Amino acid sequence: MKGNQQEFEIKGIIGRVEVMLETVLLSMIYYVVWRIGYEYAIGVNNIFPPYLGRGKIVLMGIYAILTLVIFHANEGDQFGHLRLTDIILSQWISVGIVNVVTFFQLALIANAMISPMPFVILTVIDAVVCFSCCYFFTWLYHRFYVPQNILMIYGTRNALDLKFKMDKRSDKYMVTELLPIETDFGTLIDKINEHDAVILNDVPAQNRNDLLKYCYQNRITTYVVPKISDIIVRGAPNVSLFDTPLIMVQGMGLTPTEKFFKRFFDIVLTLIAMIPAAPIMLLVALAIKMDDHGPVFFRQDRVTKDGRVFSILKFRSMIVDAEKDGEVIPAGDNDDRITRVGRFIRATRLDELPQLLNILKGDMSIVGPRPERVEHVEQYCSEIPEFACRLKVKGGLTGYAQIYGKYNTSAYDKLRLDLMYIENYSLLLDAKLIMITLRILFKKESTEGFDKMEELEAMRDEAIAAGELKDPEAEKKA
Numbered sequence: 001m002k003g004n005q006q007e008f009e010i011k012g013i014i015g016r017v018e019v020m021l022e023t024v025l026l027s028m029i030y031y032v033v034w035r036i037g038y039e040y041a042i043g044v045n046n047i048f049p050p051y052l053g054r055g056k057i058v059l060m061g062i063y064a065i066l067t068l069v070i071f072h073a074n075e076g077d078q079f080g081h082l083r084l085t086d087i088i089l090s091q092w093i094s095v096g097i098v099n100v101v102t103f104f105q106l107a108l109i110a111n112a113m114i115s116p117m118p119f120v121i122l123t124v125i126d127a128v129v130c131f132s133c134c135y136f137f138t139w140l141y142h143r144f145y146v147p148q149n150i151l152m153i154y155g156t157r158n159a160l161d162l163k164f165k166m167d168k169r170s171d172k173y174m175v176t177e178l179l180p181i182e183t184d185f186g187t188l189i190d191k192i193n194e195h196d197a198v199i200l201n202d203v204p205a206q207n208r209n210d211l212l213k214y215c216y217q218n219r220i221t222t223y224v225v226p227k228i229s230d231i232i233v234r235g236a237p238n239v240s241l242f243d244t245p246l247i248m249v250q251g252m253g254l255t256p257t258e259k260f261f262k263r264f265f266d267i268v269l270t271l272i273a274m275i276p277a278a279p280i281m282l283l284v285a286l287a288i289k290m291d292d293h294g295p296v297f298f299r300q301d302r303v304t305k306d307g308r309v310f311s312i313l314k315f316r317s318m319i320v321d322a323e324k325d326g327e328v329i330p331a332g333d334n335d336d337r338i339t340r341v342g343r344f345i346r347a348t349r350l351d352e353l354p355q356l357l358n359i360l361k362g363d364m365s366i367v368g369p370r371p372e373r374v375e376h377v378e379q380y381c382s383e384i385p386e387f388a389c390r391l392k393v394k395g396g397l398t399g400y401a402q403i404y405g406k407y408n409t410s411a412y413d414k415l416r417l418d419l420m421y422i423e424n425y426s427l428l429l430d431a432k433l434i435m436i437t438l439r440i441l442f443k444k445e446s447t448e449g450f451d452k453m454e455e456l457e458a459m460r461d462e463a464i465a466a467g468e469l470k471d472p473e474a475e476k477k478a
Contacts, residue, residue, distance in 0.1 A: 062105075202227075317338055369390040
């Protein structure tokens with residue numbers, strides 16, 4: 001079977017209708033809370049200027065638009081695509097942001113600090129409504145959506161890891177067959193026609209072009225794992241001066257204007273974040289000190305923009321002298337060197353909070369590639385020369401690799417994620433990644449250790465040894 005474009009369009013329309021219905025419902029609840037919680041104050045204390053009927057409708061419209069925008073930016077409208085817990089967290093964070101902004105909007109209209117209690121009640125009601133809508137819409141999606149039978153065509157041994165990652169989302173993806181690119185082209189075409197979709201994973205450029213063109217011409221859904229050059233080209237602007245299309249690739253990183261505004265918002269947002277973060281940091285510091293009486297902070301040399309080395313700050317999550325004599329041993333999930341407090345702050349990522357001070361100092365940015373150790377940068381650059389491209393911007397507290405990756409994500413995958421950010425940079429993208437970061441604080445899988453990588457590799461090697469999968473690298477040597 002071939003991917004049905006009409007089916008995708010219908011699912012897209014249904015998803016948009018669902019989020020519109022939910023937004024209307026939330027806006028109506030806001031209107032009711034407005035009437036009950038604040039309209040009495042209009043008649044008694046004249047807190048708000050008198051509204052005719054249309055004034056309240058305008059406020060509802062603003063609330064609805066803001067809800068739609070924040071839902072979209074925070075991926076709160078991805079029913080069926082994200083896991084149920086992810087979509088619920090996204091919506092809870094979104095309505096929280098919308099209600100805080102709307103509260104201050106009404107305070108400005110009243111020219112006074114109004115009672116926040118109606119908005120506290122509104123947020124609780126919204127949380128229940130969002131949970132119910134997410135549960136129902138996600139159930140509806142999976143009730144009528146059957147995972148596609150996907151054929152994966154791969155070119156390298158490491159490419160096989162993607163199959164085991166996708167198996168974790170069997171509700172959406174079902175990789176039913178894998179074939180190495182060395183397979184006869186005619187056989188590949190026959191197999192493609194037997195499946196709903198195709199994944200082209202780390203295959204040589206010429207083979208990929210031939211297969212991609214065939215799938216495109218025959219309307220077969222195709223997923224392509226991008227190479228570094230693909231990411232660079234995708235972020236490049238078009239030059240429309242001639243009848244021959246041109247794409248301009250500069251590779252300069254951020255422009256001076258972008259650097260100025262990025263730094264400006266780094267300072268402003270970090271100072272705002274320090275208000276709620278300060279008491280949390282104090283509690284964490286006290287807990288670390290009381291746990292084993294060792295130092296609160298852990299300092300380590302990291303590499304940022306243009307290869308400059310700086311000392312990154314983190315709350316200490318491991319025992320003192322965990323890395324004696326400079327010996328670097330990555331921490332696994334059950335590492336004995338992790339303290340009791342450290343296990344909690346690593347899982348919640350509270351150990352990263354002191355890096356707000358690195359951002360104020362100018363060593364880091366809020367959003368950007370994760371600053372790596374000096375020895376790791378040297379190793380990765382020798383293995384992957386393009387790894388140095390991520391040093392065109394300052395290292396960041398959060399970013400694509402931190403959000404969608406894990407501690408055990410490979411260097412090449414991190415590079416791809418970081419280049420996606422650099423080549424598509426905008427302040428709006430920064431805002432989106434910051435909001436999504438709030439969601440991943442509640443996700444345990446994002447903190448998986450390096451032992452999970454070894455487990456994944458063991459599963460891959462076991463499948464190859466059992467003859468279930470073919471090793472393309474071994475076949476090339478043969």
